[in-house]
Amino acid sequence: MDTRTVTPGSAGAGARGPARISAVNDFVVKFANVNGSGSASANELFARSILRMGVPVSPRNIFPSNIQGLPTWYEVRVTEAGHLGRRGGVDLMVAMNPQTWDRDLKEMEPGGYLMYDSTRPMAASKFRDDINVIGVPLTRIAATKFVDPKERQLLKNIMYVGVLSAMLGIDPEVIATLLGEQYKGKDKLIKPNLDAFMTGLHYGREHLEDVVGLQIRSSDKVGNRIFVEGNAATALGCVYGGATVCAWYPITPSTSVAEAFQRYCSRYRVDRSTGRNKFAIVQAEDELASIGMVIGAGWNGARAFTATSGPGVSLMTEFIGLAYFAEIPAVIIDVQRGGPSTGMPTRTQQSDLIACAYASHGDTKHVLLFPEDPHECFEFAAKALDLAERLQTPIFLMTDLDIGMNHRLCAPFEWDDARVYDRGKVMTAEELESGRDFGRYLDVDGDGIPFRTLPGAHATRGAYFTRGSTRDAYARYSEAGSDYVYNMERLLQKFDTAKAIVPQPLTRSPSRKANGAVLYYGSTAPAMDEALGLLELQGVHLDSMRIRAFPFSAAVEDFIAGHERVFVVEQNRDAQMRTLLVNELGVDPARLVPILHYDGTPITARFIVKAIADRAKPSNVRSLKSGKAA
Amino acid sequence: MTYLAKPALHHPTLPANRLGYTRRDYEGKISTLCAGCGHDSISAAIIQACWELEIEPHRVAKLSGIGCSSKTPDYFLGNSHGFNSVHGRMPSVLTGANLANRDLIYLGVSGDGDSASIGLGQFAHMVRRGVNMTYIVENNGVYGLTKGQFSATADKGSKSKRGAVNRDAAIDLVSLAIQLGITYVARSFSGDKDQLVPLIKGALHHRGTAMLDILSPCVAFNNHAGSTRSYDYVREHNDAVNRLDFMPRRDAISASYEPGEVIEITQHDGSLLRLRKLHDGYDPGDRLAALSHIYTHHDRGEIVTGLLYIDPQGDDLHDHLNTVPTPLNRLTEPDLCPGAAALAALNAELS
Numbered sequence: 001m002d003t004r005t006v007t008p009g010s011a012g013a014g015a016r017g018p019a020r021i022s023a024v025n026d027f028v029v030k031f032a033n034v035n036g037s038g039s040a041s042a043n044e045l046f047a048r049s050i051l052r053m054g055v056p057v058s059p060r061n062i063f064p065s066n067i068q069g070l071p072t073w074y075e076v077r078v079t080e081a082g083h084l085g086r087r088g089g090v091d092l093m094v095a096m097n098p099q100t101w102d103r104d105l106k107e108m109e110p111g112g113y114l115m116y117d118s119t120r121p122m123a124a125s126k127f128r129d130d131i132n133v134i135g136v137p138l139t140r141i142a143a144t145k146f147v148d149p150k151e152r153q154l155l156k157n158i159m160y161v162g163v164l165s166a167m168l169g170i171d172p173e174v175i176a177t178l179l180g181e182q183y184k185g186k187d188k189l190i191k192p193n194l195d196a197f198m199t200g201l202h203y204g205r206e207h208l209e210d211v212v213g214l215q216i217r218s219s220d221k222v223g224n225r226i227f228v229e230g231n232a233a234t235a236l237g238c239v240y241g242g243a244t245v246c247a248w249y250p251i252t253p254s255t256s257v258a259e260a261f262q263r264y265c266s267r268y269r270v271d272r273s274t275g276r277n278k279f280a281i282v283q284a285e286d287e288l289a290s291i292g293m294v295i296g297a298g299w300n301g302a303r304a305f306t307a308t309s310g311p312g313v314s315l316m317t318e319f320i321g322l323a324y325f326a327e328i329p330a331v332i333i334d335v336q337r338g339g340p341s342t343g344m345p346t347r348t349q350q351s352d353l354i355a356c357a358y359a360s361h362g363d364t365k366h367v368l369l370f371p372e373d374p375h376e377c378f379e380f381a382a383k384a385l386d387l388a389e390r391l392q393t394p395i396f397l398m399t400d401l402d403i404g405m406n407h408r409l410c411a412p413f414e415w416d417d418a419r420v421y422d423r424g425k426v427m428t429a430e431e432l433e434s435g436r437d438f439g440r441y442l443d444v445d446g447d448g449i450p451f452r453t454l455p456g457a458h459a460t461r462g463a464y465f466t467r468g469s470t471r472d473a474y475a476r477y478s479e480a481g482s483d484y485v486y487n488m489e490r491l492l493q494k495f496d497t498a499k500a501i502v503p504q505p506l507t508r509s510p511s512r513k514a515n516g517a518v519l520y521y522g523s524t525a526p527a528m529d530e531a532l533g534l535l536e537l538q539g540v541h542l543d544s545m546r547i548r549a550f551p552f553s554a555a556v557e558d559f560i561a562g563h564e565r566v567f568v569v570e571q572n573r574d575a576q577m578r579t580l581l582v583n584e585l586g587v588d589p590a591r592l593v594p595i596l597h598y599d600g601t602p603i604t605a606r607f608i609v610k611a612i613a614d615r616a617k618p619s620n621v622r623s624l625k626s627g628k629a630a
Numbered sequence: 631m632t633y634l635a636k637p638a639l640h641h642p643t644l645p646a647n648r649l650g651y652t653r654r655d656y657e658g659k660i661s662t663l664c665a666g667c668g669h670d671s672i673s674a675a676i677i678q679a680c681w682e683l684e685i686e687p688h689r690v691a692k693l694s695g696i697g698c699s700s701k702t703p704d705y706f707l708g709n710s711h712g713f714n715s716v717h718g719r720m721p722s723v724l725t726g727a728n729l730a731n732r733d734l735i736y737l738g739v740s741g742d743g744d745s746a747s748i749g750l751g752q753f754a755h756m757v758r759r760g761v762n763m764t765y766i767v768e769n770n771g772v773y774g775l776t777k778g779q780f781s782a783t784a785d786k787g788s789k790s791k792r793g794a795v796n797r798d799a800a801i802d803l804v805s806l807a808i809q810l811g812i813t814y815v816a817r818s819f820s821g822d823k824d825q826l827v828p829l830i831k832g833a834l835h836h837r838g839t840a841m842l843d844i845l846s847p848c849v850a851f852n853n854h855a856g857s858t859r860s861y862d863y864v865r866e867h868n869d870a871v872n873r874l875d876f877m878p879r880r881d882a883i884s885a886s887y888e889p890g891e892v893i894e895i896t897q898h899d900g901s902l903l904r905l906r907k908l909h910d911g912y913d914p915g916d917r918l919a920a921l922s923h924i925y926t927h928h929d930r931g932e933i934v935t936g937l938l939y940i941d942p943q944g945d946d947l948h949d950h951l952n953t954v955p956t957p958l959n960r961l962t963e964p965d966l967c968p969g970a971a972a973l974a975a976l977n978a979e980l981s
Contacts, residue, residue, distance in 0.1 A: 225981065226977050239967075240967055240973070242961075242966040244958035245730060247722075247725075269966070276954045276955070277951060280951045280953055281951070282951075284722065285754075285755040286751065289721075292719045292725075292752070294726060296725060297727065300691070300734075302726075302730030304729075318716055412974075413976070413977055415970045415973045417969050417970045454959065455734060456689055465703070465713075466711070466714065468716060
């Protein structure tokens with residue numbers, strides 16, 4: 001499908017004008033705004049309107065650690081082909097922030113379009129001569145149309161959505177419908193917003209027809225997919241998975257997990273007759289307390305989770321070691337951001353793998369799950385609650401800012417009403433009464449997982465003392481080396497058991513015989529999907545595997561064994577997944593080639609293609625360089 | 631060693647309570663603390679209080695942090711689940727446990743290092759939240775397991791066993807707790823069981839956080855001249871404001887007193903606290919007066935003991951959270967999972 005072309009500059013009256021990109025349903029629009037100026041809802045309206053026209057979009061918020069004043073961006077990739085990763089480059093820049101003018105211009109593709117508020121015209125020297133500039137006097141129009149200064153500012157944003165709709169061909173009816181939905185119950189707000197939109201639309205239709213070569217055309221490529229943020233999906237997964245206790249401490253980018261859990265619980269978990277809550281959410285004083293509460297609740301038989309990010313995980317590590325060693329269920333949602341230290345709190349990374357996989361002092365190993373999108377956030381969150389009780393150990397759900405805080409188009413959530421929670425091995429009062437032997441740390445089934453009892457279960461049997469110090473199989477304090485070794489070996493056995501019950505990796509084969517292989521995980525998935533196709537066009541045909549959990553199942557081992565060399569694509573500096581593969585599977589490090597992207601922006605297909613093409617030796621393509629040398 | 635079992639031989643005439651349990655049924659493993667340690671007396675007081683209150687041992691969950699004091703839950707209530715968590719962080723673990731099952735009786739045991747140093751933050755926030763529990767601080771002013779360093783409750787100017795003088799101001803957990811909104815707070819002395827047992831009983835029947843700061847001399851590292859936490863010092867400077875008699879229910883009252891000599895307080899669950907006044911005019915319902923009294927007497931080197939402040943109605947985190955009466959850990963799929971139909975509707979909203 002060739003919907004995107006660049007036509008060379010046309011000879012005008014004297015000077016030659018810049019080139020023009022022409023594209024239908026395949027381009028990138030970026031909004032450069034000032035944080036706190038109310039642009040977010042207008043920009044989201046723009047993205048949703050395209051989606052409603054049946055054209056997939058992939059929006060991304062690029063925001064500062066700030067409430068008001070610093071630059072913020074919203075990038076919308078319009079993608080009929082359904083490439084949901086970030087593309088890189090901008091075809092249409094809506095430059096509403098003079099602070100970032102220069103760097104915004106720099107990011108544009110040649111032949112692209114720049115729209116700006118020309119109430120105060122920008123000096124010609126501030127433009128690039130290979131882009132097309134569209135001045136719209138937004139402030140002036142807003143000043144004539146609206147009286148209230150705050151309203152002028154807010155509605156200016158909706159106005160530019162109107163202008164864009166005229167230029168790109170977005171159906172105004174769709175916008176009207178969306179505004180109606182957005183302000184349902186606040187009907188007073190509909191009219192001024194619609195007025196502002198129509199003002200922009202009329203201005204665009206009058207002055208800017210055919211100025212832009214980019215076009216939205218109604219399509220049917222969205223299907224039954226849903227449009228949702230990963231953090232909301234995670235929270236909903238916790239509701240469906242039966243979590244009753246959430247203890248958390250605010251930290252970007254995980255805060256909206258707890259907030260969404262509150263929202264969904266208010267909707268689904270309030271007893272209709274009494275108005276009382278079938279959940280408890282505590283905003284703790286810090287991450288030490290939030291994980292402590294989760295562990296206390298897990299010990300006492302409630303499904304509990306916390307949501308945090310890297311710095312929170314650092315604080316929690318002592319408790320995580322306790323939960324590992326004392327074998328207490330806990331779910332920790334790590335919405336990863338740029339580290340170390342405060343790092344880049346509003347940017348994305350996959351850089352907590354090592355910190356989570358081996359969290360705490362002493363010999364520890366933890367189960368990690370890597371969802372690729374909101375659909376899997378939902379699925380894995382519910383799964384994590386099952387795994388935590390089955391394995392009696394902390395389970396980490398490793399999402400990141402890119403998945404967590406951006407709306408993503410994904411398959412609808414699924415739930416089977418016949419599904420029963422896996423509460424793991426809990427010895428009941430009846431079993432205790434019948435005289436069944438209870439050893440809290442006794443491996444009775446050979447899978448490393450012992451039975452536990454819940455406090456208060458039986459008047460005289462099954463009570464035990466939980467501690468972070470060494471104990472024997474019957475939970476009695478012990479300083480005997482043999483008791484210690486028994487427990488540590490059993491914990492390893494349990495970790496081995498986990499391999500078969502965690503989400504298994506997914507593999508794909510290329511259209512032609514493979515000449516290489518790649519491993520990836522988490523939020524890299526959409527960019528990787530696109531990159532695999534692009535690489536094939538270049539003669540690079542890769543077997544691919546998406547890792548979905550740690551510990552690695554045998555399939556991961558087999559995949560690596562089946563290839564001489566495997567690219568490992570990650571969003572961190574130190575190739576942390578590769579380290580885990582080398583460390584846990586004993587793979588020769590030379591066979592795992594790291595492809596690393598870690599500047600805080602989501603990885604792009606362009607980056608992956610370039611990085612892999614530079615290293616791969618496609619069987620049917622001769623390198624230009626070597627060709628020249630020959 | 632703590633895994634040594636106690637002899638199974640019972641005295642044939644040991645009295646049983648109405649549940650049929652003897653004191654033995656409330657005991658735990660043999661203590662590994664030093665002979666004469668105040669903490670063992672507190673364990674004995676807990677055993678007596680629970681036996682006399684006819685609490686089913688398995689309905690108690692006992693939690694602790696790390697330190698000498700935090701070892702003690704292994705030495706009482708052997709039929710209760712126990713949790714020796716991490717240093718200074720028992721309050722959060724107990725809070726989570728309480729959220730999961732509001733039906734159990736929660737007993738937290740901590741020390742002065744555990745509560746006033748590493749755990750001061752968690753102590754404070756637990757009190758703020760009004761977690762329904764009894765929180766016992768076994769306060770000896772010293773780090774025992776690491777052999778004699780000052781703790782944060784050691785009085786300024788007091789001397790360590792090696793003769794070092796403490797230059798840091800002391801943290802008083804009682805007045806701190808009052809400021810933070812605690813609804814039951816007492817100070818007592820491990821060497822005064824008659825005072826201590828009723829205070830524990832009142833605490834176990836209190837709704838909300840009940841804190842007992844129990845001075846509990848460390849015979850190994852803080853029982854010398856110059857210490858303000860030695861047996862001798864505490865005995866000489868103990869200035870009790872009242873004496874508590876605890877009655878599980880109001881109708882159990884027997885003794886009669888002259889008017890003005892006693893204060894009677896009915897708690898949320900109907901239990902009666904009868905306070906015999908030892909200090910004229912001390913009103914345990916007056917926060918400001920309580921603080922003033924504690925500070926004034928502390929400055930004179932005296933240790934104020936007794937039930938120091940109470941709000942008999944108490945406070946409970948579960949009320950703030952408006953949770954259902956059924957313990958959350960007993961809810962099952964029909965209560966918890968909205969189901970496929972609700973999800974289909976939600977999918978439609980999100981598309």
